[in-house]
Amino acid sequence: MARYYIETYGCTSNRGESQAIERRLRQGGHYPVENPSRADVAILNTCTVVEKTERNMLRRATELDEQTPADLVVTGCMALAQGEAFEDADVDAEILHWDDVPEYVRNGECPTATPGTEVVLDDVTGILPIARGCLSDCSYCITKQATGTIDSPPVAGNVEKARELLDAGAREIRITGQDTGVYGLENGERKLPELLTRICELAGDFRVRVGMANPKGVYGMHEELADVFAAHDELYNFLHAPVQSGSDDVLTDMRRRHRTPEFKEIVAAFDDRLDYWTLATDFIVGFPTETEADFQQSMDLLRDVEPEKINVTRFSKRPGTDAAELDGLGGTIKKERSSAMTDLKMDVVGRAHDAMVGEEHTVLLTQDGTEDSLVGYDEAHRQVAIPEAESMGLELGDFVDVEITGHNTVYALGEPIRTVAKTA
Template sequence: MASYHIETYGCTSNRGESRQIEQALREGGHYPADGPAEADVAILNSCTVVEKTERNMLRRAEELQEQTADLIVTGCMALAQGEEFDEAGIDAQILHWDEVPEAVLNGECPTVAPDTQPILEGEIGILPIARGCMSNCSYCITKFATGRVDSPPVEENVEKARALVHAGAKEIRITGQDTAVYGWDDGDRKLPELLDRICTEIDGEFRVRVGMANPGGIHGIHEELADVFARHDKLYNFIHAPVQSGSDDVLEEMRRQHRVEKFREVVAAFDDRLDYWTLSTDFIVGFPTETDADHEASMELLREIRPEKVNVTRFSKRPGTDADEMKGLGGTLKKERSKEMSAVKREIVGEVHENMVGTTQDVLVVEEGTGDSVKCRDGAYRQIIVQHADEYDLSPGDFATVEVTDHQTMYAFGKPIST
């Protein structure tokens, strides 16, 4: 868990994005600090409307850098003129706003509180299926708060999902520290059974997104799980399996429960069964024992697997963890490695969305966007923005068919078509 401080400048759109960042951080178990000096990470949601504003953003970034351990800059100036922060000597991660929560997570599992219950927010139902994990990662502080996995019965979670759908949920987000080890405490990993029963036993038109599942947890049920995804259109063809490194030596020092070959086998199972799907994965750059060769192994794995969504995080120590006692790498080296990996990531993700242009996708409208736009998710959970939504009478909860007309690096644009 981490404490955060967030500052927002500019328009209503930026304020809305900050609210969504905070919502995701709170869902992950993070909490707001009293100010930047007390925060593990500071987030600057920037504006760039005029030159004076740019100067103010750079000055404020410098101030925040002096007050907090880690700085993330997002928003308009970060995306349009991110190089100016680097040129000003500001050591910050420059991220698209929807990448911020994963970066703050710092490779750790999200935290589900003991009394966490399903939540309905608009058209989105959040269903925590278990608490705790089976891992003992050397860098993760979350385990101190959550302990070992504690899994309610499958029937109980199916009924919770049913209640969310009956209450109006069109998208159910399955969450947990590690969804893949659901049921492990009872001697049997039950995620495939849970997903199969939600899709077959609950009436209604809705979609299901599975939250973070560590490769070590998925491996062993990866073929069965991929079969479930292939059977059910209600499941988004999307998995978030954080590999964290392409080096087995680093994975061992991290005390991850998988090695690179197991990760490859998980990916291969889904590649074999699904024609159109999204792999989301994470890399931690600059772990204390990471050598140049280890970093290059991560770069090679990224280029080989080419995941459709990638979160790149610079290693940051957490108090009380074993990795906190390790001699860290210099900030400049971590920054250089992060920039190199992020450049390849943008190339890969941009190519993914470019290849979507001209295709037709069935989508679910999940939330309002900026101005008169809506954010949609296609069958592989890729984000498609529909502009001028009022003209098409589209609002959250609607299903539609769109033609993908354009893209930016992180998402695509679509136009509804008649079917």
């Protein structure tokens, strides 16, 4: 049996991969330690979304290589797409696919089950990766080189995993994947609505958040999907659909599979069926072919649909991608456009939270805050902090009715009215 140490960076899907690795390690009798110096093997699950992240991964791999007396395993998106970068940086590590990590740690030993083989949770949140890979071929994305095309396990298997998470104490299930909207599409079937319905029919008090779904994957089932959200209180009324640009010309150059009219139809379908919901989306500013007019179309789209959660990213060239071969716009232009969109973002998001003040919402507490505060999410997965929550006897996993008393632009502040359900 081995002592392992694991660090995870990047998206929720990566966290789900790490949980799957840990589950298999614990089922084999291995156990975690909190310091790499005490580990027989250290595992670094990497991200490579932008150039700054790449530098951070190489730095952290170098540090772990020095701190770990035995083996270092590097996995995740950067390992799979740019594994040679670690060798170039003189990092002594085994570069492995996620699925191969547990077998490497086992080193040919037979699994030895121990009492600690329960499903791995992040406090009261269970992460459920429903599929791996995507159907897109975006010109700027290096992650596809790591994850490949979509591979969707059967609905029944994912439902059983959700049941296991709930049985292990999860109060929140986060459904993840590189693109949850294309779940099942490699077989010509749109299976996400069925999966969500069946998970929501499981016993217990819990909520489900659906992870990132590209607009093209959602479009075509957007009305059916919005109906599922409207029918099940277990689902957070939350959709993360990254549009990336308001210009169809730029979307073409990005090789995004959707266009802005499709994105707007998706938003309209959810607006029609849900009185209170959150649209999360992403914009890339400064793509090499983005003109000033293209950028203004993105700004206009942001003003038009008013997403409640917005991620703004400056374009950065990723090695091995087609967009990396294009002449860039220069740092000054990208910085100016990013600053302008971020200012608009803060106005839009601030207005959304300002409108919440005085309303009552039911919040599921999922994480610790500062001092004795706790943080959770309301019905639309908007973040709400409750000051002095622990002093009031509240715990992670509690459902609490709150009155929204204020906000800090990107999250709300709540005052408890009553506890709806206590954690088990």
